[in-house]
Amino acid sequence: MRLNHRQLEAFRAMIETSSVTEAAKRIHITQPAASRLLSDLEHQVGYPLFSRVKNRLTPTPEAQALFEEVERSFIGLETIAEAAREIGTYRRGTLHIAGMPAMALEFLPSIIGSFCKERPDISVALQIRSSQKVADCIATQQYDLGFAEISVKHPGVTSEVLLTAPLVAILPIGHSLAGKDSLKPSDMENEPFISLGAGYPIRQKIDAVFHAADVERKLQVETQLSVAVGQLVASGAGVGLIDPITAAHLEQQNRVIVRPFSPKIQYSYQALYPKHKPVSQISRSFMDIVAKHLETYDDKSAPE
Known part of the structure:
Protein backbone atom coordinates (compact mmCIF):
# COMPACT_ATOMS: atom_id res chain seq x y z
CA MET A 1 0.00 0.00 0.00
CA THR A 89 16.74 31.40 11.70
CA TYR A 90 19.55 30.13 14.02
CA ARG A 91 17.16 29.64 16.95
CA ARG A 92 17.57 25.89 17.39
CA GLY A 93 20.57 23.58 17.39
CA THR A 94 23.76 22.91 19.33
CA LEU A 95 27.03 24.76 19.65
CA HIS A 96 30.17 23.23 21.14
CA ILE A 97 32.88 25.71 22.13
CA ALA A 98 36.38 25.22 23.49
CA GLY A 99 38.13 28.30 24.82
CA MET A 100 41.34 29.33 26.51
CA PRO A 101 40.86 30.68 30.06
CA ALA A 102 41.57 34.30 29.07
CA MET A 103 38.31 34.26 27.08
CA ALA A 104 36.34 31.37 28.57
CA LEU A 105 36.26 32.40 32.23
CA GLU A 106 34.48 35.76 31.86
CA PHE A 107 34.17 37.00 28.28
CA LEU A 108 32.55 34.00 26.58
CA PRO A 109 30.07 33.16 29.38
CA SER A 110 28.63 36.68 29.22
CA ILE A 111 28.13 36.35 25.46
CA ILE A 112 26.72 32.82 25.75
CA GLY A 113 24.24 34.05 28.36
CA SER A 114 22.76 36.73 26.13
CA PHE A 115 22.97 34.47 23.05
CA CYS A 116 20.93 31.73 24.76
CA LYS A 117 18.45 34.18 26.26
CA GLU A 118 17.42 35.19 22.75
CA ARG A 119 17.53 31.58 21.52
CA PRO A 120 16.16 29.36 24.32
CA ASP A 121 16.15 26.21 22.14
CA ILE A 122 19.88 26.38 21.41
CA SER A 123 22.13 24.15 23.50
CA VAL A 124 25.68 25.37 24.17
CA ALA A 125 28.58 23.43 25.67
CA LEU A 126 31.69 25.34 26.80
CA GLN A 127 34.97 23.63 27.67
CA ILE A 128 37.89 25.58 29.14
CA ARG A 129 41.24 24.37 27.89
CA SER A 130 44.75 25.65 27.23
CA SER A 131 45.28 27.10 23.76
CA GLN A 132 47.02 23.95 22.53
CA LYS A 133 44.26 21.73 23.93
CA VAL A 134 41.67 23.96 22.24
CA ALA A 135 43.42 23.32 18.93
CA ASP A 136 43.36 19.57 19.59
CA CYS A 137 39.62 19.71 20.36
CA ILE A 138 38.90 21.53 17.11
CA ALA A 139 41.10 19.18 15.06
CA THR A 140 38.99 16.20 16.19
CA GLN A 141 35.81 18.01 14.98
CA GLN A 142 34.17 17.45 18.37
CA TYR A 143 33.81 21.23 18.76
CA ASP A 144 32.40 23.85 16.42
CA LEU A 145 34.41 26.86 17.61
CA GLY A 146 37.68 27.37 19.43
CA PHE A 147 39.26 30.42 21.01
CA ALA A 148 43.00 30.41 21.56
CA GLU A 149 46.08 32.60 21.79
CA ILE A 150 48.17 30.64 19.34
CA SER A 151 47.98 30.61 15.55
CA VAL A 152 47.54 26.95 14.67
CA LYS A 153 49.30 25.15 11.85
CA HIS A 154 47.35 21.90 11.74
CA PRO A 155 45.88 20.11 8.71
CA GLY A 156 42.56 19.79 10.53
CA VAL A 157 42.26 23.36 11.85
CA THR A 158 41.62 26.76 10.31
CA SER A 159 42.52 29.81 12.40
CA GLU A 160 41.89 33.51 12.04
CA VAL A 161 42.90 36.51 14.12
CA LEU A 162 39.93 38.01 15.92
CA LEU A 163 41.84 40.79 17.65
CA THR A 164 45.41 41.85 18.26
CA ALA A 165 45.72 44.21 21.22
CA PRO A 166 48.55 45.21 23.56
CA LEU A 167 49.02 43.77 27.02
CA VAL A 168 48.15 46.15 29.83
CA ALA A 169 49.70 46.74 33.23
CA ILE A 170 47.63 45.92 36.31
CA LEU A 171 48.24 47.29 39.80
CA PRO A 172 46.69 46.70 43.20
CA ILE A 173 44.15 49.31 44.26
CA GLY A 174 45.98 52.23 45.87
CA HIS A 175 49.39 51.32 44.42
CA SER A 176 51.96 54.13 44.19
CA LEU A 177 52.19 53.77 40.39
CA ALA A 178 48.45 54.41 39.98
CA GLY A 179 49.11 58.12 39.52
CA LYS A 180 50.83 57.51 36.19
CA ASP A 181 48.75 57.59 32.99
CA SER A 182 50.86 54.82 31.47
CA LEU A 183 53.71 52.59 32.56
CA LYS A 184 57.01 51.46 31.07
CA PRO A 185 59.57 48.81 32.11
CA SER A 186 61.61 51.18 34.31
CA ASP A 187 58.49 51.93 36.41
CA MET A 188 58.40 48.28 37.45
CA GLU A 189 62.04 47.94 38.41
CA ASN A 190 62.34 46.20 41.76
CA GLU A 191 58.55 45.94 42.01
CA PRO A 192 57.24 42.50 43.01
CA PHE A 193 56.15 41.12 39.63
CA ILE A 194 53.50 38.45 39.04
CA SER A 195 54.55 36.63 35.90
CA LEU A 196 53.02 34.20 33.43
CA GLY A 197 54.74 30.82 33.11
CA ALA A 198 58.11 30.62 31.36
CA GLY A 199 56.80 28.17 28.78
CA TYR A 200 54.33 30.58 27.24
CA PRO A 201 55.17 32.56 24.07
CA ILE A 202 53.75 35.77 25.55
CA ARG A 203 56.06 35.40 28.57
CA GLN A 204 59.03 35.30 26.21
CA LYS A 205 57.85 38.57 24.62
CA ILE A 206 57.52 40.19 28.05
CA ASP A 207 60.98 39.03 29.11
CA ALA A 208 62.47 40.38 25.87
CA VAL A 209 60.99 43.84 26.47
CA PHE A 210 62.41 44.09 30.00
CA HIS A 211 65.76 42.70 28.87
CA ALA A 212 65.94 45.30 26.07
CA ALA A 213 65.21 48.04 28.61
CA ASP A 214 67.88 46.60 30.96
CA VAL A 215 65.32 46.41 33.77
CA GLU A 216 65.42 43.74 36.46
CA ARG A 217 62.07 42.62 37.81
CA LYS A 218 61.51 41.02 41.17
CA LEU A 219 59.75 37.88 39.97
CA GLN A 220 57.60 37.26 43.03
CA VAL A 221 55.14 34.67 41.70
CA GLU A 222 54.82 32.70 38.47
CA THR A 223 51.49 31.24 37.32
CA GLN A 224 49.88 29.80 34.21
CA LEU A 225 46.81 31.95 33.73
CA SER A 226 46.18 35.65 33.19
CA VAL A 227 43.23 35.44 35.56
CA ALA A 228 45.51 34.04 38.28
CA VAL A 229 47.96 36.91 37.70
CA GLY A 230 45.02 39.27 38.13
CA GLN A 231 43.86 37.64 41.34
CA LEU A 232 47.34 37.81 42.80
CA VAL A 233 47.75 41.46 41.85
CA ALA A 234 44.32 42.20 43.34
CA SER A 235 45.48 40.63 46.61
CA GLY A 236 48.43 43.04 46.72
CA ALA A 237 51.13 40.49 45.89
CA GLY A 238 52.66 42.62 43.13
CA VAL A 239 52.14 44.12 39.68
CA GLY A 240 51.77 42.36 36.33
CA LEU A 241 51.06 42.44 32.61
CA ILE A 242 48.05 40.58 31.23
CA ASP A 243 45.72 40.51 28.23
CA PRO A 244 43.21 43.38 27.99
CA ILE A 245 40.04 41.23 28.21
CA THR A 246 41.00 39.67 31.53
CA ALA A 247 42.17 43.05 32.80
CA ALA A 248 38.90 44.75 31.81
CA HIS A 249 36.80 42.28 33.81
CA LEU A 250 38.99 42.73 36.89
CA GLU A 251 38.79 46.50 36.52
CA GLN A 252 34.99 46.36 36.21
CA GLN A 253 34.94 44.53 39.54
CA ASN A 254 37.09 47.34 41.01
CA ARG A 255 39.76 44.83 41.95
CA VAL A 256 42.76 46.24 40.07
CA ILE A 257 43.96 49.42 38.37
CA VAL A 258 44.67 49.09 34.65
CA ARG A 259 47.17 51.22 32.77
CA PRO A 260 48.56 51.14 29.20
CA PHE A 261 52.08 49.74 28.94
CA SER A 262 54.80 50.72 26.49
CA PRO A 263 56.44 49.50 24.43
CA LYS A 264 53.45 47.57 23.18
CA ILE A 265 53.50 43.80 23.61
CA GLN A 266 50.86 42.50 21.22
CA TYR A 267 48.53 39.71 22.22
CA SER A 268 46.40 37.88 19.63
CA TYR A 269 43.00 36.29 20.14
CA GLN A 270 42.43 33.56 17.57
CA ALA A 271 39.27 31.82 16.39
CA LEU A 272 39.70 28.18 15.43
CA TYR A 273 37.41 26.12 13.20
CA PRO A 274 37.47 22.47 12.06
CA LYS A 275 38.98 22.65 8.60
CA HIS A 276 36.96 19.81 7.09
CA LYS A 277 33.61 20.63 8.67
CA PRO A 278 31.35 23.40 7.33
CA VAL A 279 30.80 26.33 9.69
CA SER A 280 27.17 26.25 10.84
CA GLN A 281 24.91 29.28 10.68
CA ILE A 282 24.64 29.15 14.49
CA SER A 283 28.42 29.40 14.73
CA ARG A 284 28.47 32.35 12.34
CA SER A 285 25.75 34.09 14.30
CA PHE A 286 27.68 33.57 17.55
CA MET A 287 30.92 34.81 15.99
CA ASP A 288 29.22 38.00 14.80
CA ILE A 289 28.41 38.81 18.43
CA VAL A 290 31.94 37.92 19.57
CA ALA A 291 33.43 40.24 16.94
CA LYS A 292 31.25 43.17 18.05
CA HIS A 293 32.25 42.70 21.69
CA LEU A 294 35.93 42.44 20.83
CA GLU A 295 35.85 45.83 19.10
CA THR A 296 35.70 47.51 22.50
CA TYR A 297 39.10 46.03 23.40
CA ASP A 298 40.89 47.25 20.29
CA ASP A 299 42.72 50.04 22.07
CA LYS A 300 44.51 51.97 19.34
CA SER A 301 45.17 54.85 21.72
CA ALA A 302 47.65 52.91 23.87
CA PRO A 303 51.11 54.46 23.86
CA GLU A 304 53.84 53.17 21.58
Whole structure:
Protein backbone atom coordinates (compact mmCIF):
# COMPACT_ATOMS: atom_id res chain seq x y z
CA MET A 1 0.00 0.00 0.00
CA ARG A 2 1.43 3.31 -1.08
CA LEU A 3 -0.30 6.39 0.27
CA ASN A 4 0.90 9.80 -0.80
CA HIS A 5 1.02 12.94 1.28
CA ARG A 6 -1.45 14.81 -0.90
CA GLN A 7 -4.14 12.12 -0.44
CA LEU A 8 -3.74 12.27 3.32
CA GLU A 9 -3.76 16.06 3.26
CA ALA A 10 -7.11 16.02 1.41
CA PHE A 11 -8.46 13.37 3.78
CA ARG A 12 -7.48 15.38 6.84
CA ALA A 13 -9.00 18.57 5.44
CA MET A 14 -12.22 16.68 4.58
CA ILE A 15 -12.58 15.31 8.12
CA GLU A 16 -11.95 18.71 9.69
CA THR A 17 -14.25 20.71 7.40
CA SER A 18 -16.95 18.06 6.60
CA SER A 19 -17.06 19.48 3.06
CA VAL A 20 -15.23 18.56 -0.12
CA THR A 21 -15.51 22.17 -1.27
CA GLU A 22 -13.97 23.53 1.93
CA ALA A 23 -11.34 20.80 1.98
CA ALA A 24 -10.32 21.74 -1.56
CA LYS A 25 -10.03 25.40 -0.59
CA ARG A 26 -7.89 24.57 2.42
CA ILE A 27 -5.32 22.68 0.40
CA HIS A 28 -5.57 25.04 -2.58
CA ILE A 29 -6.93 22.67 -5.24
CA THR A 30 -10.18 22.35 -7.17
CA GLN A 31 -13.15 20.40 -5.83
CA PRO A 32 -12.90 17.67 -8.53
CA ALA A 33 -9.20 17.25 -7.67
CA ALA A 34 -10.05 16.87 -3.99
CA SER A 35 -12.76 14.29 -4.77
CA ARG A 36 -10.29 12.36 -6.90
CA LEU A 37 -7.70 12.31 -4.11
CA LEU A 38 -10.29 10.97 -1.65
CA SER A 39 -11.43 8.34 -4.10
CA ASP A 40 -7.84 7.28 -4.77
CA LEU A 41 -7.21 7.02 -1.03
CA GLU A 42 -10.24 4.76 -0.57
CA HIS A 43 -9.00 2.59 -3.43
CA GLN A 44 -5.55 2.37 -1.84
CA VAL A 45 -6.77 1.40 1.65
CA GLY A 46 -9.34 -1.03 0.23
CA TYR A 47 -12.40 0.02 2.24
CA PRO A 48 -14.90 2.93 2.27
CA LEU A 49 -13.87 6.01 4.21
CA PHE A 50 -17.05 7.99 3.62
CA SER A 51 -20.68 7.08 3.27
CA ARG A 52 -22.55 9.13 0.69
CA VAL A 53 -25.94 10.36 1.92
CA LYS A 54 -27.84 13.07 0.02
CA ASN A 55 -24.71 14.19 -1.81
CA ARG A 56 -22.78 14.61 1.46
CA LEU A 57 -19.84 12.58 2.61
CA THR A 58 -19.97 11.27 6.16
CA PRO A 59 -16.84 9.67 7.70
CA THR A 60 -17.10 5.98 8.46
CA PRO A 61 -15.80 4.60 11.80
CA GLU A 62 -12.76 3.35 9.88
CA ALA A 63 -12.15 6.89 8.62
CA GLN A 64 -12.28 8.25 12.16
CA ALA A 65 -9.74 5.66 13.29
CA LEU A 66 -7.50 6.46 10.33
CA PHE A 67 -7.81 10.19 11.01
CA GLU A 68 -6.32 9.73 14.49
CA GLU A 69 -3.22 8.19 12.94
CA VAL A 70 -3.03 10.80 10.20
CA GLU A 71 -3.39 13.62 12.73
CA ARG A 72 -0.49 12.29 14.77
CA SER A 73 1.65 12.20 11.63
CA PHE A 74 0.73 15.73 10.63
CA ILE A 75 1.43 17.05 14.11
CA GLY A 76 4.84 15.42 13.84
CA LEU A 77 5.41 17.00 10.44
CA GLU A 78 4.36 20.40 11.75
CA THR A 79 6.79 19.99 14.63
CA ILE A 80 9.55 19.14 12.16
CA ALA A 81 8.60 22.11 9.99
CA GLU A 82 8.74 24.43 12.99
CA ALA A 83 12.14 23.01 13.93
CA ALA A 84 13.33 23.57 10.36
CA ARG A 85 12.20 27.20 10.52
CA GLU A 86 13.97 27.72 13.85
CA ILE A 87 17.16 26.09 12.58
CA GLY A 88 16.99 28.31 9.50
CA THR A 89 16.74 31.40 11.70
CA TYR A 90 19.55 30.13 14.02
CA ARG A 91 17.16 29.64 16.95
CA ARG A 92 17.57 25.89 17.39
CA GLY A 93 20.57 23.58 17.39
CA THR A 94 23.76 22.91 19.33
CA LEU A 95 27.03 24.76 19.65
CA HIS A 96 30.17 23.23 21.14
CA ILE A 97 32.88 25.71 22.13
CA ALA A 98 36.38 25.22 23.49
CA GLY A 99 38.13 28.30 24.82
CA MET A 100 41.34 29.33 26.51
CA PRO A 101 40.86 30.68 30.06
CA ALA A 102 41.57 34.30 29.07
CA MET A 103 38.31 34.26 27.08
CA ALA A 104 36.34 31.37 28.57
CA LEU A 105 36.26 32.40 32.23
CA GLU A 106 34.48 35.76 31.86
CA PHE A 107 34.17 37.00 28.28
CA LEU A 108 32.55 34.00 26.58
CA PRO A 109 30.07 33.16 29.38
CA SER A 110 28.63 36.68 29.22
CA ILE A 111 28.13 36.35 25.46
CA ILE A 112 26.72 32.82 25.75
CA GLY A 113 24.24 34.05 28.36
CA SER A 114 22.76 36.73 26.13
CA PHE A 115 22.97 34.47 23.05
CA CYS A 116 20.93 31.73 24.76
CA LYS A 117 18.45 34.18 26.26
CA GLU A 118 17.42 35.19 22.75
CA ARG A 119 17.53 31.58 21.52
CA PRO A 120 16.16 29.36 24.32
CA ASP A 121 16.15 26.21 22.14
CA ILE A 122 19.88 26.38 21.41
CA SER A 123 22.13 24.15 23.50
CA VAL A 124 25.68 25.37 24.17
CA ALA A 125 28.58 23.43 25.67
CA LEU A 126 31.69 25.34 26.80
CA GLN A 127 34.97 23.63 27.67
CA ILE A 128 37.89 25.58 29.14
CA ARG A 129 41.24 24.37 27.89
CA SER A 130 44.75 25.65 27.23
CA SER A 131 45.28 27.10 23.76
CA GLN A 132 47.02 23.95 22.53
CA LYS A 133 44.26 21.73 23.93
CA VAL A 134 41.67 23.96 22.24
CA ALA A 135 43.42 23.32 18.93
CA ASP A 136 43.36 19.57 19.59
CA CYS A 137 39.62 19.71 20.36
CA ILE A 138 38.90 21.53 17.11
CA ALA A 139 41.10 19.18 15.06
CA THR A 140 38.99 16.20 16.19
CA GLN A 141 35.81 18.01 14.98
CA GLN A 142 34.17 17.45 18.37
CA TYR A 143 33.81 21.23 18.76
CA ASP A 144 32.40 23.85 16.42
CA LEU A 145 34.41 26.86 17.61
CA GLY A 146 37.68 27.37 19.43
CA PHE A 147 39.26 30.42 21.01
CA ALA A 148 43.00 30.41 21.56
CA GLU A 149 46.08 32.60 21.79
CA ILE A 150 48.17 30.64 19.34
CA SER A 151 47.98 30.61 15.55
CA VAL A 152 47.54 26.95 14.67
CA LYS A 153 49.30 25.15 11.85
CA HIS A 154 47.35 21.90 11.74
CA PRO A 155 45.88 20.11 8.71
CA GLY A 156 42.56 19.79 10.53
CA VAL A 157 42.26 23.36 11.85
CA THR A 158 41.62 26.76 10.31
CA SER A 159 42.52 29.81 12.40
CA GLU A 160 41.89 33.51 12.04
CA VAL A 161 42.90 36.51 14.12
CA LEU A 162 39.93 38.01 15.92
CA LEU A 163 41.84 40.79 17.65
CA THR A 164 45.41 41.85 18.26
CA ALA A 165 45.72 44.21 21.22
CA PRO A 166 48.55 45.21 23.56
CA LEU A 167 49.02 43.77 27.02
CA VAL A 168 48.15 46.15 29.83
CA ALA A 169 49.70 46.74 33.23
CA ILE A 170 47.63 45.92 36.31
CA LEU A 171 48.24 47.29 39.80
CA PRO A 172 46.69 46.70 43.20
CA ILE A 173 44.15 49.31 44.26
CA GLY A 174 45.98 52.23 45.87
CA HIS A 175 49.39 51.32 44.42
CA SER A 176 51.96 54.13 44.19
CA LEU A 177 52.19 53.77 40.39
CA ALA A 178 48.45 54.41 39.98
CA GLY A 179 49.11 58.12 39.52
CA LYS A 180 50.83 57.51 36.19
CA ASP A 181 48.75 57.59 32.99
CA SER A 182 50.86 54.82 31.47
CA LEU A 183 53.71 52.59 32.56
CA LYS A 184 57.01 51.46 31.07
CA PRO A 185 59.57 48.81 32.11
CA SER A 186 61.61 51.18 34.31
CA ASP A 187 58.49 51.93 36.41
CA MET A 188 58.40 48.28 37.45
CA GLU A 189 62.04 47.94 38.41
CA ASN A 190 62.34 46.20 41.76
CA GLU A 191 58.55 45.94 42.01
CA PRO A 192 57.24 42.50 43.01
CA PHE A 193 56.15 41.12 39.63
CA ILE A 194 53.50 38.45 39.04
CA SER A 195 54.55 36.63 35.90
CA LEU A 196 53.02 34.20 33.43
CA GLY A 197 54.74 30.82 33.11
CA ALA A 198 58.11 30.62 31.36
CA GLY A 199 56.80 28.17 28.78
CA TYR A 200 54.33 30.58 27.24
CA PRO A 201 55.17 32.56 24.07
CA ILE A 202 53.75 35.77 25.55
CA ARG A 203 56.06 35.40 28.57
CA GLN A 204 59.03 35.30 26.21
CA LYS A 205 57.85 38.57 24.62
CA ILE A 206 57.52 40.19 28.05
CA ASP A 207 60.98 39.03 29.11
CA ALA A 208 62.47 40.38 25.87
CA VAL A 209 60.99 43.84 26.47
CA PHE A 210 62.41 44.09 30.00
CA HIS A 211 65.76 42.70 28.87
CA ALA A 212 65.94 45.30 26.07
CA ALA A 213 65.21 48.04 28.61
CA ASP A 214 67.88 46.60 30.96
CA VAL A 215 65.32 46.41 33.77
CA GLU A 216 65.42 43.74 36.46
CA ARG A 217 62.07 42.62 37.81
CA LYS A 218 61.51 41.02 41.17
CA LEU A 219 59.75 37.88 39.97
CA GLN A 220 57.60 37.26 43.03
CA VAL A 221 55.14 34.67 41.70
CA GLU A 222 54.82 32.70 38.47
CA THR A 223 51.49 31.24 37.32
CA GLN A 224 49.88 29.80 34.21
CA LEU A 225 46.81 31.95 33.73
CA SER A 226 46.18 35.65 33.19
CA VAL A 227 43.23 35.44 35.56
CA ALA A 228 45.51 34.04 38.28
CA VAL A 229 47.96 36.91 37.70
CA GLY A 230 45.02 39.27 38.13
CA GLN A 231 43.86 37.64 41.34
CA LEU A 232 47.34 37.81 42.80
CA VAL A 233 47.75 41.46 41.85
CA ALA A 234 44.32 42.20 43.34
CA SER A 235 45.48 40.63 46.61
CA GLY A 236 48.43 43.04 46.72
CA ALA A 237 51.13 40.49 45.89
CA GLY A 238 52.66 42.62 43.13
CA VAL A 239 52.14 44.12 39.68
CA GLY A 240 51.77 42.36 36.33
CA LEU A 241 51.06 42.44 32.61
CA ILE A 242 48.05 40.58 31.23
CA ASP A 243 45.72 40.51 28.23
CA PRO A 244 43.21 43.38 27.99
CA ILE A 245 40.04 41.23 28.21
CA THR A 246 41.00 39.67 31.53
CA ALA A 247 42.17 43.05 32.80
CA ALA A 248 38.90 44.75 31.81
CA HIS A 249 36.80 42.28 33.81
CA LEU A 250 38.99 42.73 36.89
CA GLU A 251 38.79 46.50 36.52
CA GLN A 252 34.99 46.36 36.21
CA GLN A 253 34.94 44.53 39.54
CA ASN A 254 37.09 47.34 41.01
CA ARG A 255 39.76 44.83 41.95
CA VAL A 256 42.76 46.24 40.07
CA ILE A 257 43.96 49.42 38.37
CA VAL A 258 44.67 49.09 34.65
CA ARG A 259 47.17 51.22 32.77
CA PRO A 260 48.56 51.14 29.20
CA PHE A 261 52.08 49.74 28.94
CA SER A 262 54.80 50.72 26.49
CA PRO A 263 56.44 49.50 24.43
CA LYS A 264 53.45 47.57 23.18
CA ILE A 265 53.50 43.80 23.61
CA GLN A 266 50.86 42.50 21.22
CA TYR A 267 48.53 39.71 22.22
CA SER A 268 46.40 37.88 19.63
CA TYR A 269 43.00 36.29 20.14
CA GLN A 270 42.43 33.56 17.57
CA ALA A 271 39.27 31.82 16.39
CA LEU A 272 39.70 28.18 15.43
CA TYR A 273 37.41 26.12 13.20
CA PRO A 274 37.47 22.47 12.06
CA LYS A 275 38.98 22.65 8.60
CA HIS A 276 36.96 19.81 7.09
CA LYS A 277 33.61 20.63 8.67
CA PRO A 278 31.35 23.40 7.33
CA VAL A 279 30.80 26.33 9.69
CA SER A 280 27.17 26.25 10.84
CA GLN A 281 24.91 29.28 10.68
CA ILE A 282 24.64 29.15 14.49
CA SER A 283 28.42 29.40 14.73
CA ARG A 284 28.47 32.35 12.34
CA SER A 285 25.75 34.09 14.30
CA PHE A 286 27.68 33.57 17.55
CA MET A 287 30.92 34.81 15.99
CA ASP A 288 29.22 38.00 14.80
CA ILE A 289 28.41 38.81 18.43
CA VAL A 290 31.94 37.92 19.57
CA ALA A 291 33.43 40.24 16.94
CA LYS A 292 31.25 43.17 18.05
CA HIS A 293 32.25 42.70 21.69
CA LEU A 294 35.93 42.44 20.83
CA GLU A 295 35.85 45.83 19.10
CA THR A 296 35.70 47.51 22.50
CA TYR A 297 39.10 46.03 23.40
CA ASP A 298 40.89 47.25 20.29
CA ASP A 299 42.72 50.04 22.07
CA LYS A 300 44.51 51.97 19.34
CA SER A 301 45.17 54.85 21.72
CA ALA A 302 47.65 52.91 23.87
CA PRO A 303 51.11 54.46 23.86
CA GLU A 304 53.84 53.17 21.58
